[in-house]
Amino acid sequence: MRIPLSRPDVTEREIERVVEVLRSPDLSLGPTLRRFEEAFAAYTGRQHAVAVNSGTSGLFLSLLSLGIGPGDEVITTPFTFIASATSIMMTGARPVFVDIDPVSLNIDPPRIEAAVTGRTKAVLPVEIFGNPAGFDKVRDVVERHRLPIVEDSCEALGSVLHGRKAGTFGTISVFGFYPNKQITTGEGGMIVTDRDDLADLCVSLRNQGRGAKGGWLAHERLGYNFRLSDINCALGLAQLSRIDEIKAKRRQVAAWYREMLAAEDRLIVPNDASGCETSWFVFVVQLAEPYGLQQRDRILQEMGRQGIQVSNYFPPVHLQPFIAVQYGHARGDFPVAESMSRRTIALPFYNRLTQDEIAVICGVLRGVLDACR
Numbered sequence: 001m002r003i004p005l006s007r008p009d010v011t012e013r014e015i016e017r018v019v020e021v022l023r024s025p026d027l028s029l030g031p032t033l034r035r036f037e038e039a040f041a042a043y044t045g046r047q048h049a050v051a052v053n054s055g056t057s058g059l060f061l062s063l064l065s066l067g068i069g070p071g072d073e074v075i076t077t078p079f080t081f082i083a084s085a086t087s088i089m090m091t092g093a094r095p096v097f098v099d100i101d102p103v104s105l106n107i108d109p110p111r112i113e114a115a116v117t118g119r120t121k122a123v124l125p126v127e128i129f130g131n132p133a134g135f136d137k138v139r140d141v142v143e144r145h146r147l148p149i150v151e152d153s154c155e156a157l158g159s160v161l162h163g164r165k166a167g168t169f170g171t172i173s174v175f176g177f178y179p180n181k182q183i184t185t186g187e188g189g190m191i192v193t194d195r196d197d198l199a200d201l202c203v204s205l206r207n208q209g210r211g212a213k214g215g216w217l218a219h220e221r222l223g224y225n226f227r228l229s230d231i232n233c234a235l236g237l238a239q240l241s242r243i244d245e246i247k248a249k250r251r252q253v254a255a256w257y258r259e260m261l262a263a264e265d266r267l268i269v270p271n272d273a274s275g276c277e278t279s280w281f282v283f284v285v286q287l288a289e290p291y292g293l294q295q296r297d298r299i300l301q302e303m304g305r306q307g308i309q310v311s312n313y314f315p316p317v318h319l320q321p322f323i324a325v326q327y328g329h330a331r332g333d334f335p336v337a338e339s340m341s342r343r344t345i346a347l348p349f350y351n352r353l354t355q356d357e358i359a360v361i362c363g364v365l366r367g368v369l370d371a372c373r
Helices: 014-024 031-045 056-063 081-091 110-117 135-144 197-207 232-241 243-261 292-303 321-327 335-343 354-372
Strands: 046-054 073-075 093-097 119-122 150-152 172-178 187-193 283-287 346-348
Touching: 014 232, 031 046, 031 187, 031 197, 031 321, 046 197, 046 354, 056 081, 056 119, 056 150, 056 172, 056 187, 056 197, 073 081, 081 093, 081 119, 093 321, 110 135, 110 354, 119 150, 187 197, 232 243, 243 283, 243 354, 283 335, 292 346, 292 354, 335 346, 346 354
Parallel strands: 073 093, 073 119, 150 172
Antiparallel strands: 046 187, 172 187, 283 346
16 A cells, blocks of 8 residues: 555654563563553553553453453443454443444443443443543443443543543543554553552453462462563553654644545544544544445545555444344444444544645545545
8 A cells, every 4th residue: 555544653762662671581571561551550640550462351351350241231332343342242241232422423421321221230432533522421321320431442542531531431441552553562452440459350360360479370260361561561661651742743644634624525524522632543534425335435445446545444333243143233223323334434544644645645535536426
């Protein structure tokens, strides 16, 4: 591809930090892990941070730490990356989907209330594309029912709503560090919480069920090998030290897109919601009516043919075949999420994308829109 969909921003500082760890005797469970966790807790304003090998692992362990398992229900959104739902399924619980708000694209708070049953044990909302809009209302609804929130902040590191950072709305919250995220560890994730018991349990669960005092071959519970190595943590620690710089670069890229597409009435272009400071994860536009699924897919194909990588963020989770069959979902179950999924286009988005490259992307997109009427 001439212009890829995403690209990590790794500098010599990150490379030097990784090499330092490689030259040390501590490649796993060492001091760099502890420093990364401490720095991340301080940045998010939470009491505890527990590094794991992926955001998916973080969601799964967070649910387990709350005692969620077979027979339980967890309310979540159908408009997200699939791990938000499969992490629930991995515990044996059932993901209960509710539709999304058509503006924020996040879970619609009033619909949560209607979905609560006697089996509901938690709510797992997602700050989609890094947008925390409505999370204060989600928290209000969920607290009325005295349910825990597992906040999926995997796309939202650095986002702020009314002065409150993403990752602080949940009883327990999770971030992801895949290479297309705001910061990357190559692969990895972080669990944050203010509860000592949840943090201690997640530390044990990520490390084969070992306890704090029992020794390397003493296992207190069923656990998993979900550790994040000090090598990965060195990369993450260096990236976290640049988070303000990274956010500023991504804000600039988003601003260039908004400026160049401002007059394009065939697209709905994302902006910061009221009271939000978005830490941009991706830049996703929506096709306006009457464009639909066929035109969107033609646009994806043609832009790829012209060397510009784009994607359809996100297909509806409830219509993924193995989920639809298992839980009996069908088209029309969640019409807002399905409508948005038919019209979304994720454009190339990364720190080092230049203004000239964005001009090329927008020019190609306009030409393809003309051809796909």
